[in-house]
Amino acid sequence: MADDSNKTDQTVDFGVLNHLLGYRLRRAQMNFFSKFSEVCSDLGISPGLFAIIAIVERNPGLTQTAVAQALGNDRSAMVAAVDKLEKMDILERRPAINDRRSYALFMTQQGKAFFQTLNERVMEHEKIMASRLKNDEELEWLLNTLDVLSQ
C-alpha cells in the first residue's frame, strides 16, 4: 500500500533480503559465532584461534605462513594469534630446521590436553546445532553445498 505515514505495526517486510543467500549465510554464521563464544569464551578461545589450533594439531611443524594460507588469513594476523597461544602454553614456536627465517609450530603437552577438552565442547555444540537438521545425510549435503559456495 506504501502510504507515507509512519509504520507502527510490528511486522517488517524483509523483501528481497529473505531470498538472498548472502544475507541468510550472514545470519547463520553470526549465530554460530555467538554460540561458539558462549561455549568457549571462558577458555579464551575464539573461532579463529580454534581454527589455528585445529590445523597445528593435525599438522605439527607447519610454519606460520603455511597455517595462514590454509585458513585464508593474512600472515601478519598470525603473529598476535600465535603470541597469545604461546603465552597460553597451547603451542610453541621452534626454529625451522631447514629455514632460519621461519618457525615451525607445535602443540605443547598441555596444549594437546587442552585441545581435547576444547574439541569436546565444540563437538557437543556442533551436535546440538546439527540436530536441527533432518538426518546425517542432510548435514553432509549442507557441508558439501557450503563448500561449493566457498570458492
Place this chain on the structure above:
Amino acid sequence: MADDSNKTDQTVDFGVLNHLLGYRLRRAQMNFFSKFSEVCSDLGISPGLFAIIAIVERNPGLTQTAVAQALGNDRSAMVAAVDKLEKMDILERRPAINDRRSYALFMTQQGKAFFQTLNERVMEHEKIMASRLKNDEELEWLLNTLDVLSQ
C-alpha cells in the same frame, strides 16, 4: 603419523575443521562478502548498507531502531550508516509524527532509482552463485536450512 619433523608437503589436513558447520559457514559467507564487494563497491554500498536500504525500501517510515532491531544491529551503529546514506541522497530522515525523539526513514526519489540498479546487480550476482546449485528446489532448501540454523 605425527612425526616431529617439519612439514614440507603441500597438503594440509583440516581435520575436524572440515566437518564443522561453523567453519564452512564462515568460508561461504566470507566468499559472498568479497564477491558482493567486487560487484557493489564502486557504488559505495556494503552488504550491511544494502540490508538497510532493502528494509527501508519495503518499509517506508520505520525508525532507526526499528530497522536496527529487524537486522539485529545495534542502534548506535545505525547513526553513521544513515548519515552516509543520507549524504548519498539515497534515503532521508523525517521527524516522526507522533514521537519527537525519533526519525522516520524514507527513500528519496533518487534513492528509489538507485535501489533499482543496485538490486539488479545483487540479483545478478545471486543468480550466478545460485547456479552452482542443482536446481531451484535445492536453493529453497538451502535458504530454509540456513534459517533453521540462524536462531
Place this chain on the structure above:
DNA sequence: TTTAAATTGTTTAGCATTACACCAATAAGT
C-alpha cells in the same frame, strides 16, 4: 499532577578483525 522509569538518537571508547605497506634476515634463482 508529579515523579520515576524507559526509550530514542547520538557520541564516545574499547576491542577484534582485516588489509596494506614496510622492514631485516634469510633463501633461492640467475
Place this chain on the structure above:
DNA sequence: ACTTATTGGTGTAATGCTAAACAATTTAAA
C-alpha cells in the same frame, strides 16, 4: 656475486561490533 622472493614481524589505518553514557522525550506509576 647479484638480484629477487620469502618469512616473521611491526606499524597503521579502516572497519565492525559492544557497551556505556547522555540529553531530550515519552511512558508508567504514585
